[in-house]
Amino acid sequence: MKLYGEDNPAPNPRRVRIFLAEKGLTLDHERVPLRERAHKATAFLDKNSLGQVPVLELDDGSFLSESVSICRYLEGLHPQPPLFGTSPKEQATIDMWIRRIELQLMMPIAHIWRHTHPLTAGLLTQFTDFGESNRAHADRVYHWLDQELAKTSFIAGEAYTMADIIALTTIDFGRFIGVPIPDDCAHVTAWLARVGQRPSATA
Amino acid sequence: MKLYGEDNPAPNPRRVRIFLAEKGLTLDHERVPLRERAHKATAFLDKNSLGQVPVLELDDGSFLSESVSICRYLEGLHPQPPLFGTSPKEQATIDMWIRRIELQLMMPIAHIWRHTHPLTAGLLTQFTDFGESNRAHADRVYHWLDQELAKTSFIAGEAYTMADIIALTTIDFGRFIGVPIPDDCAHVTAWLARVGQRPSATA
Numbered sequence: 001m002k003l004y005g006e007d008n009p010a011p012n013p014r015r016v017r018i019f020l021a022e023k024g025l026t027l028d029h030e031r032v033p034l035r036e037r038a039h040k041a042t043a044f045l046d047k048n049s050l051g052q053v054p055v056l057e058l059d060d061g062s063f064l065s066e067s068v069s070i071c072r073y074l075e076g077l078h079p080q081p082p083l084f085g086t087s088p089k090e091q092a093t094i095d096m097w098i099r100r101i102e103l104q105l106m107m108p109i110a111h112i113w114r115h116t117h118p119l120t121a122g123l124l125t126q127f128t129d130f131g132e133s134n135r136a137h138a139d140r141v142y143h144w145l146d147q148e149l150a151k152t153s154f155i156a157g158e159a160y161t162m163a164d165i166i167a168l169t170t171i172d173f174g175r176f177i178g179v180p181i182p183d184d185c186a187h188v189t190a191w192l193a194r195v196g197q198r199p200s201a202t203a
Numbered sequence: 204m205k206l207y208g209e210d211n212p213a214p215n216p217r218r219v220r221i222f223l224a225e226k227g228l229t230l231d232h233e234r235v236p237l238r239e240r241a242h243k244a245t246a247f248l249d250k251n252s253l254g255q256v257p258v259l260e261l262d263d264g265s266f267l268s269e270s271v272s273i274c275r276y277l278e279g280l281h282p283q284p285p286l287f288g289t290s291p292k293e294q295a296t297i298d299m300w301i302r303r304i305e306l307q308l309m310m311p312i313a314h315i316w317r318h319t320h321p322l323t324a325g326l327l328t329q330f331t332d333f334g335e336s337n338r339a340h341a342d343r344v345y346h347w348l349d350q351e352l353a354k355t356s357f358i359a360g361e362a363y364t365m366a367d368i369i370a371l372t373t374i375d376f377g378r379f380i381g382v383p384i385p386d387d388c389a390h391v392t393a394w395l396a397r398v399g400q401r402p403s404a405t406a
Contacts, residue, residue, distance in 0.1 A: 049347065064292075064295055066299040068298065068302065069298040072291075075291075076291025089276065091275060092275050092279070095271065096272040125336060127330060129330055130318075130330035130332075130333040144253070147252070148252065
């Protein structure tokens, strides 16, 4: 197997690296330089027609994309320690939280990135009013998440899971582009300290 | 167990109904009238703090939200026929396609709905230029999907899976709000005829 990815701050390849670190796995790795638009080159589109990283090349020569799906595949091959849960209820709860973090928190941060940031200005038509409106949206979501994290130690309950990996990479990318955790979200800040001190967080 | 949902054209509750029909399962059902904002009432927020349907009430009194996560839970209890795959590679491939349909196709359709449609005008600040720009985005994604469906009978390969349920409900909702399948996307149209003739499609 071989992993195609990119260095930080690209958040999606980092998800897979943290997952591998938590599992104690290593993979052959090839960098796809995003600033050189290598992910949109024909040779890479043969690996993922959407032109996105990460991509996993399987031993049978086929390719798998989408960071969460790559991690699900690796979990199937290496179930311990479980990061997607074991019982149907655990698995569904972790899946729910992955979706909540992506659909609620990652989306406004992605819109701020695409529609307001100088680094993306040449790549698409920016609708800056729309992009800026997502700062208030992200703020609301952070306060909702803060109330949820008042009840549990980790995103999906009392165990560290894939949902924490999604949240960490999303929140760190938000901080990189100027969307900090609101000062009064003490539970999110405490959670970040908790997951940020794990060795995998440096991946 | 009890399912909280809403009638068509709400696309997310329909995902669970189609899944149940494919599995041959029935569940107690309670309608949550979205136009009356029942999903934002305090009593419902106790079931899902995000105020969204569908929600599944489990036999232990806990609640699970997110349509895909609810279906994953039901698949764990009722594995046959498999709609999320069985081997790690099948499971990861179906997961990849669920994500692709949601992140690539559902997103522009959702933006058109939220930012241009009269029915949502009173619910949020609409950025209509941004919303309208998503029509070209959806068109590009439809043409990408058409090329992908030239290779396979169903979204994730040669078997009907959860990815087809996500695509069907997304595309039907798009058609409802005025985002039709482009005329020259013959493979998508043929796929829609294929999945649309299944008994589950009327759910």
